[in-house]
Amino acid sequence: MAGKRKVDNLLALAVLATVQQRPMHRYEMASIMRARDKDRDMNVKWGSLYTVVQNLEKHGFLENIGSSRQGARPERTIYRITDAGRRELVDWTRELISTPRPERPGFVAGLSVLAALPPHEATDLLRTRLGRLEETIGSRRAVLAEAAADVPRLFLIEDEYELAMLEAEASWVGSMIEELASGSHPDLAAWRSWHETGEMPAEMNELSERGAVPD
Known part of the structure; x- marks a missing residue:
C-alpha cells in the first residue's frame, strides 16, 4: 500500500487532472471542475482550493509560470503541471483504481x-x-x-x-x-x-x- 501522499486531499487529484490540459489560474480550475461535476464525484470543499493549489506548488507538482489580468480584475497566478505532478497524477490514479479501500457511508x-x-x-x-x-x-x-x-x-x-x-x-x-x-x-x-x-x-x-x- 502506498504511503501517505504529500497532498492527500482528493481535490488535489482533480486539480492535477484539470491542469494537465493546459496552464490555468485557480478560478478557471474551479470553473472547469464545477462544469465537470467533480463535487459529485468526490467530497470537494471549494473553500480549500487555494490551500490545495498552494500545497501542490510547495511540493513541486505545480509551478507558477506568471500571471494574467483581464480588465479591472486583480492579477491571477497561472499554474502549470510539472513532470512530478504528472507522475503523481498517474500513480495516485493507479492506486485508487487498483486498491479497494473501506468506505463508510x-x-x-x-x-x-x-x-x-x-x-x-x-x-x-x-x-x-x-x-x-x-x-x-x-x-x-x-x-x-x-x-x-x-x-x-x-x-x-x-x-x-x-x-x-x-x-x-x-x-x-x-x-x-x-x-x-x-x-x-x-x-x-x-x-x-x-x-x-x-x-x-x-x-x-x-x-x-x-x-x-x-x-
Missing part, C-alpha cells in the same frame, strides 16, 4: 443499529429508501443516456459506476424488504419479540455483551 452505520427500530418500522423506512433510490436511478439513467449522445463513454465511466452501485443497493434493499414482509428473515421473531416485550432474547443479549468490560 451513513447507510451502513444505520444498518449496524437497525435492531433499535421495530421490524415494521424498519420495513417501512426501507420501502421509503427504495422508492427514493428508484427515482434517482431513473433520473441518472436518463441523464446518462442523454450525455452518451455527445460525450465519449470514457468520460462517463464514473457515472456508469455510480448508477451500478445505486442499482445494486436497490436490489439488496428490495430483497431485505421481501424477507421482512414475508417473515422469512431468520431473526425476525426474536427481533419482534424484543420490541414487544422490552426484553432482549438470550442469544441476542449474549452477542451484544461480547467485548463488554467486566465489573
